[in-house]
Structure formats: structure tokens, C-alpha cells
Amino acid sequence: MLRRLAASAALCLLAACADAQTIRIATFNVSLNRDAPSLLARELEGEPSAQARAVVEILREVRPDILIVNELDFDADGRVLQAFQNLLSAANGPGEPLAYDVAFAAPVNTGVASGLDLDRDGTVGGPGDAWGWGDFPGQYGMAVLSRFPIDETTVRTFQRFLWRDLPDNLLPRDFYGGVADQLRLSSKSHWDVPVELGEETTLHLLVSHPTPPVFDGPEDRNGRRNADEVRFWLRYLDDSPTLTDDAGRTGGLPADAAFVVAGDLNLAPVDGDGRAEVIRALLAHARVQDPLPASAGGVEAATEQGRANLQHEGDPALDTADWRDRPGPGNLRVDYLLPSADLRVVDAGVYWPAAASDADGASRAKRASDHRLVWIDVELP
Numbered sequence: 001m002l003r004r005l006a007a008s009a010a011l012c013l014l015a016a017c018a019d020a021q022t023i024r025i026a027t028f029n030v031s032l033n034r035d036a037p038s039l040l041a042r043e044l045e046g047e048p049s050a051q052a053r054a055v056v057e058i059l060r061e062v063r064p065d066i067l068i069v070n071e072l073d074f075d076a077d078g079r080v081l082q083a084f085q086n087l088l089s090a091a092n093g094p095g096e097p098l099a100y101d102v103a104f105a106a107p108v109n110t111g112v113a114s115g116l117d118l119d120r121d122g123t124v125g126g127p128g129d130a131w132g133w134g135d136f137p138g139q140y141g142m143a144v145l146s147r148f149p150i151d152e153t154t155v156r157t158f159q160r161f162l163w164r165d166l167p168d169n170l171l172p173r174d175f176y177g178g179v180a181d182q183l184r185l186s187s188k189s190h191w192d193v194p195v196e197l198g199e200e201t202t203l204h205l206l207v208s209h210p211t212p213p214v215f216d217g218p219e220d221r222n223g224r225r226n227a228d229e230v231r232f233w234l235r236y237l238d239d240s241p242t243l244t245d246d247a248g249r250t251g252g253l254p255a256d257a258a259f260v261v262a263g264d265l266n267l268a269p270v271d272g273d274g275r276a277e278v279i280r281a282l283l284a285h286a287r288v289q290d291p292l293p294a295s296a297g298g299v300e301a302a303t304e305q306g307r308a309n310l311q312h313e314g315d316p317a318l319d320t321a322d323w324r325d326r327p328g329p330g331n332l333r334v335d336y337l338l339p340s341a342d343l344r345v346v347d348a349g350v351y352w353p354a355a356a357s358d359a360d361g362a363s364r365a366k367r368a369s370d371h372r373l374v375w376i377d378v379e380l381p
Contacts, residue, residue, distance in 0.1 A: 074141030110134030
């Protein structure tokens with residue numbers, strides 16, 4: 001679903017950004033998921049929660065030109081996305097209104113019934129037997145909001161891509177038995193969303209939100225799926241001919257395409273659960289650069305919370321998730337913006353203010369989500 005509001009405004013903005021020479025891209029797991037269909041739409045259309053208001057305040061402060069959102073419930077009629085846009089652009093509330101001319105969202109696998117006993121508990125039905133864990137179709141969805149046009153004719157989605165079709169996959173066939181060949185890889189979806197930055201400049205947003213590599217058993221089905229959902233992008237960047245999208249088009253990303261891998265990948269390169277070697281391979285890929293967005297608040301939080309954080313080997317300045325420390329993995333880097341090596345990144349950061357210097361900002365970040373917004377500033381070609 002692609003919503004266009006004011007194409008002329010996007011062109012005007014393009015001219016302004018060309019003068020400024022940079023655009024800001026952000027990814028944010030906003031945790032705007034609710035327990036039943038339509039609950040989030042009604043909330044955002046009526047009286048937004050303190051959490052939703054905190055999300056809006058952060059976005060109005062950071063002011064990205066392109067925004068990738070994880071955990072925003074998807075509905076086929078677009079009520080949630082429209083209400084979210086309306087909140088950002090409303091005249092009331094703190095900060096300057098933030099309007100996006102284009103918004104894209106599409107179906108995801110969460111909550112979509114498979115009709116199979118995927119969790120092997122002897123019954124069929126419920127979130128564990130959906131193609132992706134969820135209580136209803138669209139829970140924990142994704143979206144892209146942009147001040148620039150999206151080329152809707154070349155958007156690619158991989159919602160129905162089969163796990164078995166990923167080269168060198170880790171599919172635990174012994175656990176799934178006869179249903180293994182029917183499993184979808186994406187717990188939500190994988191998207192290639194082309195954003196038109198100019199007449200001859202297209203930026204491909206490679207968006208996903210893999211399952212957490214936990215909440216399973218010795219078969220490690222979630223750990224394996226998480227690793228392969230991240231590994232998908234390695235194959236996509238290598239233009240693997242085995243990748244077939246939902247429209248039947250094959251192959252990956254052309255070698256000369258500019259891109260940003262974006263989203264909550266639920267996998268840290270150091271510490272935590274999951275197969276860290278997979279995200280390290282993505283970070284080290286020849287086509288990828290890692291701008292290392294950082295914050296002072298991540299360091300402060302790790303020091304004050306202690307516990308699991310004291311055992312971490314990774315740099316807490318790079319953390320993007322504020323998770324429980326006992327039990328739990330502590331704070332980790334799991335949210336990413338990884339631009340192609342041909343793009344010039346002029347600045348990057350994580351919205352995690354240190355309370356010692358910005359108590360209001362630190363409180364706002366904590367109210368909004370257990371994840372922190374990540375942003376990069378990229379110079380236009």
C-alpha cells in the first residue's frame with residue numbers, strides 16, 4: 001500500500017535538500033503494537049497514549065527525511081498509517097509538525113494463520129502456528145515514510161519467500177518434519193523499497209524485522225530463523241538468482257545500486273543471543289559500510305544498570321535496545337542503518353540522551369520504546 005499526499009511538496013523538498021546536500025534517514029522500532037486488531041488505529045485517531053506521544057516528540061526532534069518504522073501494526077485499509085502520519089503533522093503538541101508526502105506499508109507474516117502445527121504442540125491455531133508469531137494479521141508490522149517519491153512499480157516484497165529456498169539455510173528439518181518445505185523465511189517480511197532522490201538517483205531501502213533468536217528450545221528454530229533472515233540480505237546483495245519475490249521476479253540487488261539496510265535485526269555483533277557471526281558478515285560485506293551510530297545515553301545506561309551489561313564486550317555507546325538485565329541479555333546493538341559503500345555518511349547517531357545532560361530527552365526515549373531511534377545523514381550524490 002503506497003500513499004501519496006503532495007508530490008509537488010516532495011519536489012520542493014528535493015530542491016531544498018539539494019541545497020543542504022544531505023538527507024537524514026532514521027530507523028525506529030516504535031513498539032506501537034497492540035493486543036487486537038483496530039486497537040492501535042482507534043488509539044491514534046482518538047486519545048494517543050503517553051507512549052505514542054513520546055514517539056511523536058522524538059521524531060519531531062530528530063526530523064528524518066526518510067523513516068523506517070518497525071512494530072507499527074498493519075491494517076489493510078491503512079487506518080493506522082494514516083493516523084500515525086496525522087499525529088506527526090498535527091499543529092498541536094510539542095515541536096514543529098513533521099509531514100511526510102509518501103508512506104508505504106504492506107502485509108506481513110505475523111498473525112497470518114498457517115493451518116499447520118508449526119510449534120509442534122499438538123494443536124493448530126494461535127500465534128505459534130502463524131507464519132510469523134502474532135495474535136492477529138499485521139501485528140508488529142512495518143512501514144516506510146518519506147519526503148521523497150517511492151517508485152511503487154519496482155517495490156519488491158518477499159513475504160511469501162520460502163525458507164528452504166535460501167541458499168545454505170539453517171532450516172531445522174528434524175523439528176518441523178513434513179511441514180518444513182512450506183515454511184516462510186520472513187517472520188514479518190523483507191522489502192526493497194526504491195526511493196527516488198532525483199531524476200537519476202534511486203536509494204533502495206532494504207527493510208526487515210527478523211524474529212528474536214530466543215523463545216524456543218534446543219532445536220534453536222528462532223535462532224536459526226533469525227540468522228537466515230539476516231543472511232537473506234547477504235544473498236540479496238550478492239544478487240542470488242534463487243531469490244524470488246512475491247510478484248515472481250528473481251534475483252537480488254544490482255551491483256551498482258545504492259542502498260541502506262534498515263531495521264531492527266534482533267542480532268548483535270557482540271554479546272547477547274543469536275548467531276553473531278551472521279551480522280558480523282553483513283557488517284563486513286564489501287558493499288556495506290558501518291557508520292557506527294553512537295550515543296552517550298547508552299554508555300550511561302549500561303553503567304547505571306550494571307548486571308548483564310557488566311559482562312558485555314561490546315561498546316555500550318553503540319547499544320540501541322534497553323532490555324532487562326536479569327533475567328535478560330542487557331542492552332545491545334540490534335537496530336541498524338547500513339548504507340552502501342558508495343554513499344558518503346557525514347553524521348550518525350542513536351537517540352539516547354544521557355540523563356545527566358538531557359533528563360527530558362532521556363525520559364522521552366524511555367517512555368517511547370525499549371528501542372532507540374538510529375539516524376544517519378547522507379550526502380546526496
